[in-house]
Amino acid sequence: MEQLLTVLIVEDSLEIVExxxxxxxxxxxxxxxxxxxxxxxxxxxEEKVDLIILDIMIPIINGYEVLKKVREKHNLPIIILSSKNMDNDIILGLNLGADDYVTKPFNPLELMARVKAQLRRFHKLGAGEITEEEPDITVKELMLKCRECQLLKRGNYIDLTYMEYRLLKFLMSDPGRVYTKKQLFTHVWEEDVLYSENTIMVYISKLRDKVEDNPKEPKYIKTVRGLGYKFEENQN
Known part of the structure; x- marks a missing residue:
């Protein structure tokens, strides 16, 4: 018998839960x-949870604290579902480790699409999408080790999450080429209809924190104003 995947709904509104x-x-x-x-x-x-749908404004321990505590020990997809819809709320949730952020009121069909997309990406990683034949990518002091999903900077290992790895690999594979946020989302997240500009901005910020000596003055991951981002191979 096929084993069903388990979704944990963390929500204090019975109407939304139902x-x-x-x-x-x-x-x-x-x-x-x-x-x-x-x-x-x-x-x-206590249970095997495959994905969490998490509200922020919940009793006893709020959603942000739940998110931080889960991320300390567990690697599983987490989708925030919240009425907190300001850009800084969304960016905070993604920075704390959420994989996606859906604002209320929401379309339940869109939420289901996001649930399935997150599980598809997560299990694709578990199935070993990355192959041994993929060559490492080296640009200046950076080496991206494709098999390990890890970055070496001046010989020191820097851990990357799977999506950080995919985004950095995509940018490093074609240095100098400018990509729009939509192009990055489509190629890296392999989604189009679920495009989120905030997600791209957060992941670019995370990568700069790991790649750049000074993230506020990046020399590798450059913003091209009005267009998008590029990976710069030749620094002055």
């Missing part, structure tokens, strides 16, 4: 429900 539950059941997911942050963390510790 709506999400209905659509997840139609997609044949196993479902866990937590109405507060403490119960959510218990589920993550």
């Amino acid at each position: 709506l999400i539950k209905l659509y997840l059941e139609n997609e044949r997911f196993n479902i866990l429900i937590a109405g507060d942050g403490r119960r959510a963390l218990q589920y993550v510790t």
